[in-house]
Amino acid sequence: MIERLVVQASSFAGDIDGLIILVAVLVGFWFLIAEGALLALVFAFRAKPGQKAEYLTGKEEHVKRWISFPHGLVLICDVFIIVASVQVWYNVKQRLPEADYVIRVIGQQWAWTFQHPGADGVLDTTDDIRTVDDLHVEVDRTYHFQLESRDVLHSFSVPVFRLKQDAVPGRRITGWFRPTRIGRHDVQCAEICGFGHGVMAARIAIEDASEHAAWIAANTPAQAP
Amino acid sequence: MAEAIAHAKHAEAHGHHGPSGILKYVWSTDHKIIAMQYMFTGMLMAVIGGLMAYVFRMQLAFPGISVPGFGVVSPGEYNSLVTNHGSIMIFWVAMPVLIAAFGNFLIPLMIGADDMVFPRINRLSFQVFFVSAVLILASLFVEGGGFGGAWTAYPPLSANAEYNLTALGSTLWLVAVALEFVAFLLGGINFIVTLMNSRAPGMKAYDIPIVCWFIVIAAILFMLSVGPLIAGAVMLLFDQTLGTGFYDPTRGGDPVLWQHLFWFFGHPEVYVVMLPAFGIVVEIIATFARKKLFGYKLVLYTAVITGVLSFFVWAHHQFVAGIDPRMANIFTVTTLMISVPVAELCFVIIATLYGGSITLSTPMLWALAFMAEFLIGGVTGIFLGASGADIYFHDTYFVLAHFHYTFFPIAIIGTFAGITYWFPKMFGKMMNETLGKIHFWGTVIPFNVIFIPLFVLGAAGQHRRIYNYQHFPDLAGPEFQRLRIIATVALLVMLVFQLVFFANFFLSLRRKEKAPRNPWRANTLEWTTESPPPHGNWPPDEMPEVYRGPYEYSFPGRDDDYWPQNEPA
Numbered sequence: 196m197i198e199r200l201v202v203q204a205s206s207f208a209g210d211i212d213g214l215i216i217l218v219a220v221l222v223g224f225w226f227l228i229a230e231g232a233l234l235a236l237v238f239a240f241r242a243k244p245g246q247k248a249e250y251l252t253g254k255e256e257h258v259k260r261w262i263s264f265p266h267g268l269v270l271i272c273d274v275f276i277i278v279a280s281v282q283v284w285y286n287v288k289q290r291l292p293e294a295d296y297v298i299r300v301i302g303q304q305w306a307w308t309f310q311h312p313g314a315d316g317v318l319d320t321t322d323d324i325r326t327v328d329d330l331h332v333e334v335d336r337t338y339h340f341q342l343e344s345r346d347v348l349h350s351f352s353v354p355v356f357r358l359k360q361d362a363v364p365g366r367r368i369t370g371w372f373r374p375t376r377i378g379r380h381d382v383q384c385a386e387i388c389g390f391g392h393g394v395m396a397a398r399i400a401i402e403d404a405s406e407h408a409a410w411i412a413a414n415t416p417a418q419a420p
Numbered sequence: 421m422a423e424a425i426a427h428a429k430h431a432e433a434h435g436h437h438g439p440s441g442i443l444k445y446v447w448s449t450d451h452k453i454i455a456m457q458y459m460f461t462g463m464l465m466a467v468i469g470g471l472m473a474y475v476f477r478m479q480l481a482f483p484g485i486s487v488p489g490f491g492v493v494s495p496g497e498y499n500s501l502v503t504n505h506g507s508i509m510i511f512w513v514a515m516p517v518l519i520a521a522f523g524n525f526l527i528p529l530m531i532g533a534d535d536m537v538f539p540r541i542n543r544l545s546f547q548v549f550f551v552s553a554v555l556i557l558a559s560l561f562v563e564g565g566g567f568g569g570a571w572t573a574y575p576p577l578s579a580n581a582e583y584n585l586t587a588l589g590s591t592l593w594l595v596a597v598a599l600e601f602v603a604f605l606l607g608g609i610n611f612i613v614t615l616m617n618s619r620a621p622g623m624k625a626y627d628i629p630i631v632c633w634f635i636v637i638a639a640i641l642f643m644l645s646v647g648p649l650i651a652g653a654v655m656l657l658f659d660q661t662l663g664t665g666f667y668d669p670t671r672g673g674d675p676v677l678w679q680h681l682f683w684f685f686g687h688p689e690v691y692v693v694m695l696p697a698f699g700i701v702v703e704i705i706a707t708f709a710r711k712k713l714f715g716y717k718l719v720l721y722t723a724v725i726t727g728v729l730s731f732f733v734w735a736h737h738q739f740v741a742g743i744d745p746r747m748a749n750i751f752t753v754t755t756l757m758i759s760v761p762v763a764e765l766c767f768v769i770i771a772t773l774y775g776g777s778i779t780l781s782t783p784m785l786w787a788l789a790f791m792a793e794f795l796i797g798g799v800t801g802i803f804l805g806a807s808g809a810d811i812y813f814h815d816t817y818f819v820l821a822h823f824h825y826t827f828f829p830i831a832i833i834g835t836f837a838g839i840t841y842w843f844p845k846m847f848g849k850m851m852n853e854t855l856g857k858i859h860f861w862g863t864v865i866p867f868n869v870i871f872i873p874l875f876v877l878g879a880a881g882q883h884r885r886i887y888n889y890q891h892f893p894d895l896a897g898p899e900f901q902r903l904r905i906i907a908t909v910a911l912l913v914m915l916v917f918q919l920v921f922f923a924n925f926f927l928s929l930r931r932k933e934k935a936p937r938n939p940w941r942a943n944t945l946e947w948t949t950e951s952p953p954p955h956g957n958w959p960p961d962e963m964p965e966v967y968r969g970p971y972e973y974s975f976p977g978r979d980d981d982y983w984p985q986n987e988p989a
Contacts, residue, residue: 200876200879200881201880201894211808211809214809215803215809215812218803218806219803221802222800222803225799226795229766229770229795232770233770233791233792233795236774237773237778237780240709240776240778241777241779241780246777247974247981248710248711248775248776248973248981249774249776250712250974250976251711251712251774251775252715253713253714253715254715258714258771258774261767261771262714262767262768262771265763265767266760266763266764266767269759269760273756273759273760276806277752277806279806279808280752280807280808280809281749281807281808283808284807284811285749287811288740288745288748288811289745289746346576346583347574347575347577347583348574348577348741350740352815352883354894357811358811359811359812359815360740360742361740363669363675363741363742364675365669365670365674365675366669366742368742381894385815385816385884386574386815387499387568387569387570387577389499389584390495390496390568390585392495392499392885392886393495393498393885393887393888393891394495394888394891396891
C-alpha cells in the first residue's frame with residue numbers, strides 16, 4: 196500500500212508497511228460494517244405513512260446481541276493490532292542491533308549536520324566527514340545514529356526508511372537503521388522548528404560499497420593523515 | 421427560610437432592575453443570552469479560522485502566489501496562520517460553541533430550571549472568554565507577528581524569543597489560552613452544579629437528557645485535566661518572560677516535560693469537545709427516528725469509561741518524541757482499549773435507528789453525517805495509536821486528515837446539527853429546509869474532497885507545517901501538487917457554501933410566522949415552553965415536573981408517537 200507511494204529502503208520498512216496493512220484490513224472491515232449498517236438502517240426504516248416505530252429499550256436479548264457480539268470482536272481485533280504493533284515497535288525502536296558504523300545527526304535552525312565516520316570507520320576521529328543537508332550511507336550495513344539538537348526540537352524523518360525520531364536539545368538519542376536499496380531520497384524535519392522549518396530539507400544518498408568508498412575518499416578532510 | 425433565600429435569589433437572578441436596551445444583551449445574566457454571546461463569538465471566530473485556512477491552503481496549492489485579500493505568504497506568516505487556525509478552531513470555536521453555547525442554552529431548559537445556579541459567574545465566564553478572544557486576535561498584529569510554534573507550543577521553540585522570533589506574539593498567545601481556560605473553568609463549575617442541584621421535581625439521574633450528561637462529563641474531564649497544563653503554562657510564561665529554565669536543558673530543565681503536561685490535558689480535551697457533539701447527535705437521532713435511545717445507561721457508561729480512559733493515553737502523541745521506548749507499549753495498549761467504548765457508543769447510536777421511523781430533516785442529515793464522518797476519523801486513529809505504524813505516520817498529513825475527520829464532525833457538523841435542531845427554540849422561527857439541505861450537501865461533500873487527498877499525501881510521507889513542498893524533491897511532483905490543488909479548491913467551495921448558511925440564518929430570523937413550541941414533536945423539557953423561552957424559561961407557576969425519561973418515543977398503546985417528560989401518566 197505505502198510502497199506504491201514511497202519505496203521501501205530499510206530493513207524494517209516492510210515490517211511497518213505490513214503492520215499498516217494489517218490495521219487497514221481490520222479497521223476497514225469495521226468501517227464497512229458500520230457505514231453499511233448506518234446506510235442500510237436509514238434506508239430500511241425511513242418513515243412510511245401510517246407506520247409507527249418499534250419500542251425497544253436495548254435490554255431485549257435478541258437486540259442486545261447485536262451490540263455485545265461486535266463489542267467482543269472489536270476487543271479481539273485490538274489485541275491482534277497491539278501484538279503486531281509491539282513487535283514492530285520492539286524491532287525498530289527498542290532493540291539496538293550491532294552496528295557496522297555510527298553516524299551523528301545534528302539538527303539546528305534550520306539545517307541538518309551529518310558527521311560521517313570517514314575512512315577509518317570510527318566516529319570522532321580526525322578523518323570524520325561533516326556535511327550539511329547531505330547524508331551518505333552504504334547499502335546493507337547497519338548504522339547507529341546519534342541524534343542531537345543544538346537549539347529547539349527537530350525530528351529526523353527519512354520516509355523511505357519509515358524512520359522518525361525527534362531530536363531533543365540536551366540529549367543524545369541513539370537509534371538504528373539498515374539501508375537496503377540504493378537511491379537518493381528526502382530527509383525531512385518533521386517537528387516545527389521556527390521560521391525556516393519549511394526549508395529544512397536534506398537528502399540521503401544510499402550507495403553501494405564502491406561508490407560509498409569513492410565518496411569518502413573524495414571528501415576526506417585534507418588535514419587527515 | 422430556605423424558601424425566602426430561594427425567592428430572593430430568583431428575584432436577583434432575574435434582575436428586574438438590570439440594564440435595558442442593547443446593554444441588556446451585553447450585561448445579561450440570563451443563560452440564554454450568555455449562550456448566544458458564546459455562539460456568536462464562536463461563529464465569528466470560526467469565520468476567522470476558516471479564512472486562515474483559505475490563506476494557507478492557497479499558498480500550499482499555488483506556492484508563492486499573492487493570495488487574494490492577503491498577499492504573499494511568508495514562511496513566518498504561514499507558521500503563524502497554521503498555529504492560530506488550530507488554536508482558534510479548538511479553543512475559540514469548538515469549546516465556546518459546543519460546550520459553552522449549547523451547555524448554557526440547553527442545560528437549564530432541558531432540566532427544567534429557570535437559570536444557571538451561578539448566573540453572575542456565568543456572565544464572568546463569558547467576559548473572561550471575550551477578553552481571551554480579543555487577545556488571541558491582537559497577538560496576530562503585534563510586532564514580530566503572531567506565534568508560529570504550532571498549537572501544541574512545544575518548547576524550547578515556544579519558550580525562547582531568539583528561537584521563535586515572535587517575543588510578544590507567543591506571550592500573548594499563551595496568556596490568551598490561559599484566560600480561555602479560566603473562562604471554561606468558571607463555566608464548567610456552573611454546568612456541574614446546575615445539573616446536580618436544579619433539576620425539575622421528579623427528574624432522576626437517568627431521566628436527564630444525554631446531551632446534558634455529556635456536556636457535564638465534558639466539563640468534569642476539563643476540570644480534572646486542565647490543572648497540570650495551567651501549571652505548565654505558568655512555567656512556560658516564566659521561561660518566556662522571566663528567563664527561568666523549566667524547559668531549558670542547559671539549565672536543568674527538560675523540554676519533554678511540557679509535552680507530558682500538554683497532552684495530559686490535550687487528549688482528554690478531544691473527548692471534552694467530542695462528548696457534547698455526540699450528545700447533540702443522540703438527541704436528534706432519537707427525535708427523528710421516533711425511537712427510544714438504545715440503552716440509555718450503556719450510552720452514559722461508555723461515555724464515563726471513555727472519559728476515564730482518556731487520562732491514560734496521552735503519550736501516544738509522543739511515541740517518537742524521545743520518551744523511553746518501553747513506555748510506548750503501555751500507551752499502545754491503553755490507546756487501543758479506548759477504541760472499545762467509543763466503538764460501542766457508535767454502535768448504540770446506529771442501533772437506535774433500527775426499527776425507527778426516520779425523517780431526513782436537515783438536523784437529522786447533519787446528525788447522520790456526523791456518525792458517517794466521525795467513523796472515518798475513528799478508524800484512522802487506530803493507525804496512529806499503534807506505535808509501530810505511528811513511527812511512519814507521526815506528524816504527517818495522515819495525522820492531520822485523521823483529526824480533521826474527528827474535529828470537523830465535532831465542531832462543524834455537530835454545531836450545525838445543534839443549530840438547525842434548536843433554532844426554533846433559540847429564536848422562535850423555523851429555518852428554511854431547502855436552504856438547509858443545500859448548505860448541508862455543500863459542506864459535507866467538499867469536506868471529504870478536502871481531506872481524502874490529504875490522507876494520500878500523508879501516506880506518501882508529506883509532513884506537516886511546511887509552507888512550500890517544492891523544497892522537497894520527493895514531494896514536489898505534479899501528481900502530489902494536483903492533490904493539494906484539489907483540496908484547496910474543495911475548501912473554497914465549502915467556504916462559499918457557508919454563505920448559504922448565513923443567508924438562511926438571517927432570513928429565517930426575519931420571518932413573520934412564529935415557530936410552534938414543539939415543532940419536532942420531541943419529549944425533552946425545552947420544547948414545553950414558548951419559542952423563544954421567556955426570561956426565567958417558564959412562568960413561575962408553570963415550572964415543569966418530570967414523570968419519565970427523555971426518550972419515550974413510539975410507546976406502545978399511545979396514539980402520539982412521543983410522550984413529553986412533563987406529561988402526567
